[in-house]
Every structure is written in C-alpha cells, then in structure tokens.
Amino acid sequence: MKNRRPRTSQTLLFLALCLFTAVMLTPVIWAFLTSIKQPIDAFAIPPTLVFLPTLEFHHQVWFEKGFAGFLVNSLIISVSTVLISVSIGTMAAYGLSRMRGRAARGILFGLLSLRMFPHMLLAIPFFMLAKYLNLIDTYPAMILALVAINQPFTIWLMHSFLVDVPTEIDEAASIDGASEWQTFFKVVLPIVRPGLWVTALFSLLLAYNEFLFALVLTGPHTKTLPVAIAEYGGEDLNYWSLSAAAAIGIMIPIMVFMMLMQRHLVRGLAMGAVK
Amino acid sequence: MAVETTMSNTRHEVRTPAAKRRVKAAKGRRLWPFLLPSAIVSFFILIYPLCYALYLSLFSYYLDSGVSNFVGLGNYTDLLGDGRFWSSLQRTLLIVVAAVSLEFCVGLAIAYGLYRLTFGVRTLNLLMFLPHIITPVVAALFLKWIFAGRWGLLDLILGSMGIFSPDWLGDPMWARISVVLADAWQFTPFMILVLYAGLNTVDQSQIEAAQIDGAAGWQILFRIMLPSIRPLIVFVLTMRMMDAFRYFDTIYVLTSGGPGSATETLTMQTYALAFRLFEVGKASALGVLTLVIVLLLAAILIGVVGRSKEKSQ
Numbered sequence: 001m002k003n004r005r006p007r008t009s010q011t012l013l014f015l016a017l018c019l020f021t022a023v024m025l026t027p028v029i030w031a032f033l034t035s036i037k038q039p040i041d042a043f044a045i046p047p048t049l050v051f052l053p054t055l056e057f058h059h060q061v062w063f064e065k066g067f068a069g070f071l072v073n074s075l076i077i078s079v080s081t082v083l084i085s086v087s088i089g090t091m092a093a094y095g096l097s098r099m100r101g102r103a104a105r106g107i108l109f110g111l112l113s114l115r116m117f118p119h120m121l122l123a124i125p126f127f128m129l130a131k132y133l134n135l136i137d138t139y140p141a142m143i144l145a146l147v148a149i150n151q152p153f154t155i156w157l158m159h160s161f162l163v164d165v166p167t168e169i170d171e172a173a174s175i176d177g178a179s180e181w182q183t184f185f186k187v188v189l190p191i192v193r194p195g196l197w198v199t200a201l202f203s204l205l206l207a208y209n210e211f212l213f214a215l216v217l218t219g220p221h222t223k224t225l226p227v228a229i230a231e232y233g234g235e236d237l238n239y240w241s242l243s244a245a246a247a248i249g250i251m252i253p254i255m256v257f258m259m260l261m262q263r264h265l266v267r268g269l270a271m272g273a274v275k
Numbered sequence: 276m277a278v279e280t281t282m283s284n285t286r287h288e289v290r291t292p293a294a295k296r297r298v299k300a301a302k303g304r305r306l307w308p309f310l311l312p313s314a315i316v317s318f319f320i321l322i323y324p325l326c327y328a329l330y331l332s333l334f335s336y337y338l339d340s341g342v343s344n345f346v347g348l349g350n351y352t353d354l355l356g357d358g359r360f361w362s363s364l365q366r367t368l369l370i371v372v373a374a375v376s377l378e379f380c381v382g383l384a385i386a387y388g389l390y391r392l393t394f395g396v397r398t399l400n401l402l403m404f405l406p407h408i409i410t411p412v413v414a415a416l417f418l419k420w421i422f423a424g425r426w427g428l429l430d431l432i433l434g435s436m437g438i439f440s441p442d443w444l445g446d447p448m449w450a451r452i453s454v455v456l457a458d459a460w461q462f463t464p465f466m467i468l469v470l471y472a473g474l475n476t477v478d479q480s481q482i483e484a485a486q487i488d489g490a491a492g493w494q495i496l497f498r499i500m501l502p503s504i505r506p507l508i509v510f511v512l513t514m515r516m517m518d519a520f521r522y523f524d525t526i527y528v529l530t531s532g533g534p535g536s537a538t539e540t541l542t543m544q545t546y547a548l549a550f551r552l553f554e555v556g557k558a559s560a561l562g563v564l565t566l567v568i569v570l571l572l573a574a575i576l577i578g579v580v581g582r583s584k585e586k587s588q
C-alpha cells in the first residue's frame with residue numbers, strides 16, 4: 001500500500017513519534033513510580049531512578065483505606081448498568097435497524113442529540129428526583145442514571161453492527177415460520193455476538209469512568225472509585241503515595257480493556273464512547 | 276431486489292407482490308415492541324428529567340431553605356444581565372477553542388506521521404492512546420502531580436535545572452494553560468485515532484496521481500487528503516467542541532474553577548450554583564443557556580463548512 005521510503009527518514013519519524021508517546025505517557029509513569037517509592041525517594045531532587053520498590057502503598061490503600069469496598073460499589077453499579085443497558089439497547093437497535101422509512105432515522109438522530117446534552121443539565125433534575133424519591137446513596141438511582149445516559153451510545157453502536165446483518169437472513173427465518181422474537185434471539189443475536197461484546201465492554205468502561213452523576217447521587221454506602229479518588233485527592237503530600245497507588249489500581253482494568261479492544265477502538269470512539 | 280426474489284422463490288412457491296407487501300407491513304408493526312423497553316427508560320430517565328429541568332428553570336428555587344417562587348423567565352434575564360455569566364462564557368470559549376485547536380493540529384501532525392511510518396504503527400498508536408481511556412478523574416490527578424507546586428514533576432525538573440517555575444495551578448493565566456493542556460493530553464489521542472483512520476480511507480490512486488505530477492508530501496496532505504476527509508473533520512471537531520463545553524471532571528479535580536474564577540467554565544459555574552449554593556432554578560436556567568449556546572456553535576460549525584463545500588463544487 002504505502003511507498004517504500006528512505007531508511008533514515010523512517011527512523012527519524014519513528015524516533016519523533018516515540019518521543020511524543022513518551023511525553024504522553026510521562027504522567028502515567030510518574031504516578032506509577034510515585035506509588036512504588038517511599039516518599040523520601042519520590043520527592044528527591046533530582047528525581048531518583050534507583051530505589052527499592054515497595055507495594056506497601058498499594059496494599060494499604062486497597063485493603064486498609066477502604067478502596068476495595070469502593071471497587072465493589074463500582075463493579076455492582078457498572079455491571080448492572082451494562083446488563084440492563086445492553087439488553088434493552090440491543091433490542092431497540094434491532095428494531096431500528098429493521099425499520100424502513102423516516103421514523104427510524106428520526107429516532108436515531110434524536111438519540112444522537114440526546115448524547116450531546118450537557119450532563120450537568122441532567123444532574124440537577126436527577127439529584128432532585130432522587131432526593132424526592134429517597135434514592136440518594138442507593139444503587140438503583142446510580143444504575144438507572146447510567147443506563148439512561150448509556151442508552152444513546154449503546155443503541156448507536158449496536159445499530160452499526162446490526163445493519164451489517166443482511167435483512168435477507170431475517171426474511172428467510174420468518175418465511176420458515178420463526179416469530180420476530182425467535183428471529184432476534186436465535187438467528188440475529190448469535191451473528192452479532194462479537195459486536196455485543198464490544199458494546200458491552202464500552203458501556204462498562206463508560207459506567208466505570210463516570211464521575212459527575214456518581215458525585216451527585218452516591219454517598220458513603222455507594223461511593224464509586226472515581227468519587228473516592230477525587231475526594232482522597234492530591235492535596236496533602238503525605239497522601240501522594242497512597243492516592244497514586246489507588247489511581248494506578250483504578251487504571252489497570254482499563255489497560256486490560258485497551259489490549260482486548262484495540263481492533264474496535266475506532267468504531268466505539270466514533271460512536272462517542274468513554275467520555 | 277433480485278436476491279429477495281430468488282430467495283422467496285426457492286423458499287416458497289407462490290408469493291404475489293401484494294402478499295409480500297402485507298408481510299412487510301405486518302413486520303413493520305411487530306418491530307415496535309423491540310423499542311418499548313428502551314423507550315420507557317429513555318422517557319422516564321432522560322426526557323422527563325430534561326423537561327423537569329426546563330420547568331425548574333422558571334422558578335427561583337433554593338434547595339436548602341425549600342423556598343420556591345415562580346419567576347417566569349426571570350432566571351434567564353438575571354443571568355444574561357450578569358457580568359459573571361458573560362465572563363465565564365468568554366473563559367469557556369477561550370478554553371474550548373484553545374484546547375480543540377491544539378488537539379486538532381497536534382493530532383493531525385501525529386496522525387500523518389503514523390500514516391507515513393511503515394513499522395511499529397500499531398504499538399505506538401495503542402501506547403499513545405492510553406491517556407484517552409483512563410478514568411478522567413484519575414487522568415486529572417496524574418496531571419496534578421505534574422503541575423503541582425514544588426513537588427510536581429515539572430517543578431522538580433525545572434528546579435534541578437535552576438529555573439524558577441511559575442505557579443502552574445495557582446496563577447490565573449497558567450491555570451488556564453494547564454487546564455487546556457490537561458484537555459489536550461486526554462483528547463489528542465482521540466483526534467489521532469480518528470484522523471489516522473480517516474487518512475487511511477483516502478483513495479490511493481488519487482495520491483499516486485499527485486505523486487506522479489510531482490506534488491510534495493505536504494501538498495498531497497493539504498490539497499488532496501484533507502479535503503477528501505472534510506466530513507470526518509467537521510464531525511470530529513463538532514463532537515470535540517460539544518464535549519469540551521461540558522468538560523467537568525478534570526477541571527473539578529485540577530483547579531475546581533480557581534484560582535478565584537480563572538478556570539470557572541459555564542459547566543463549573545452551573546455545578547457551583549446547583550450543588551454549592553443550591554440555587555437549582557437558576558442553575559437549570561444556566562444549563563439550558565449552555566445547551567442553546569452549544570447547539571448554536573455546532574450549527575455554525577456545520578453550516579460554515581457545508582457552505583464552503585458548496586463553493587468548491
């Protein structure tokens with residue numbers, strides 16, 4: 001595809017891009033180093049490169065400072081969100097992908113504009129309603145809020161996988177006497193299973209990363225990791241090693257996610273995943 | 276159509292066009308139940324709260340004291356007459372424009388670099404992508420440990436070189452720059468990924484033709500490749516602009532709008548109004564105004580580029 005170029009210019013280009021990557025990764029590496037250094041090494045001037053690594057802070061923040069509990073909250077909330085959001089979203093996406101005419105396009109466009117809404121405008125009524133219904137600091141409030149904001153994204157991404165399944169397949173199934181539901185569950189879903197996984201993982205990431213609604217809707221019993229780490233903060237120097245350890249821990253599942261999803265990143269992102 | 280005909284012929288012997296149409300129409304009706312669960316959820320948890328926010332914006336409602344009075348459009352006229360609204364709109368625009376243009380320029384340069392590179396592209400692409408999918412709050416903390424006074428990495432490095440560094444997060448101007456850099460750190464990878472994918476879709480024969488005509492690399496990029504991915508560029512700029520406007524997590528952690536109000540964007544101001552001062556009515560009105568502004572800007576962005584497209588045709 002691409003032309004062969006002189007070796008030296010390729011090497012220079014490669015080095016320049018490596019340099020850029022290194023700059024981009026510096027904050028992550030610095031935080032990682034902070035988390036495995038004793039404070040005395042972490043803040044030495046100039047920064048020390050030779051030191052005795054320790055996992056003391058990782059152990060302390062997860063098991064003594066309660067971050068394990070926040071992880072459980074985060075998991076309960078994001079997994080429930082994905083289960084609900086992806087099942088109802090996939091159904092809706094299937095319906096939309098098989099409809100002809102203007103209605104389906106109108107709905108899809110409406111969903112896209114909902115996705116663009118400033119979340120702050122939703123956070124206020126969510127907070128008021130949750131307060132009124134006495135749902136502040138409960139899992140359902142947070143799960144429902146996340147399902148709702150995940151819907152447009154889930155439907156769009158699933159729709160993009162479902163339109164790739166030829167309608168002839170459904171027609172063949174319905175001629176053979178399958179009902180709409182049988183066609184959906186037994187014929188179409190198995191075909192889009194990879195897409196289902198991609199959508200589920202992206203929704204999981206979206207729910208796991210969410211901050212604003214968690215800040216407003218959760219409390220001591222349901223606090224998620226992003227809220228916990230933001231509160232823990234980086235203010236007091238004594239806590240830097242601890243919060244760096246927590247921050248690195250929060251990031252590890254995401255790195256695993258990235259390895260798994262590298263082929264699908266563009267598609268998911270174009271639909272507005274992550275943030 | 277041909278495929279359909281052959282399929283129905285082999286599967287079923289007699290199918291008149293009228294019968295077929297009936298099947299299709301019936302099918303159209305039976306699809307609605309698939310939309311129902313999602314529609315119910317979206318109605319109760321998206322549409323209804325949004326309408327409620329619109330309704331709230333017509334009241335002077337103090338959540339802590341519970342005093343609520345109908346003021347009509349009073350909140351809106353208050354905000355539009357308030358200098359604080361205009362200065363935070365100005366700040367938001369400044370931050371959004373600076374961040375999005377920085378991301379686009381750097382993103383394009385790197386994407387083009389990756390496009391020209393013949394080896395190691397996937398690994399590099401994956402590595403430089405990491406900042407984008409880290410939890411935003413965590414990303415903001417990582418940057419805080421870079422910018423923090425005295426013990427931050429930047430100060431440690433500059434200090435060891437004997438350079439006296441400014442207070443990155445405490446000086447109004449530097450705080451704004453830090454916030455822009457923080458946004459760029461997280462979203463440039465997104466630009467790179469999308470633009471790189473776009474550059475790879477450009478028709479290879481066009482590029483080869485230009486090469487034969489003796490066009491330089493940068494001429495090919497600006498004259499052929501960029502115009503042919505213009506729709507993608509508009510899309511990605513519009514998306515980024517809208518997202519940057521509601522940029523909250525990072526500013527909240529990095530500066531929480533300070534020092535003073537140097538980095539207080541419209542979103543931060545809305546948050547402060549609603550959840551610090553508990554003026555939920557006014558905060559809702561500010562949210563609605565922000566939405567209107569964002570929609571206007573998106574329409575302008577799409578309109579301007581749409582028009583220049585017509586001109587070029």
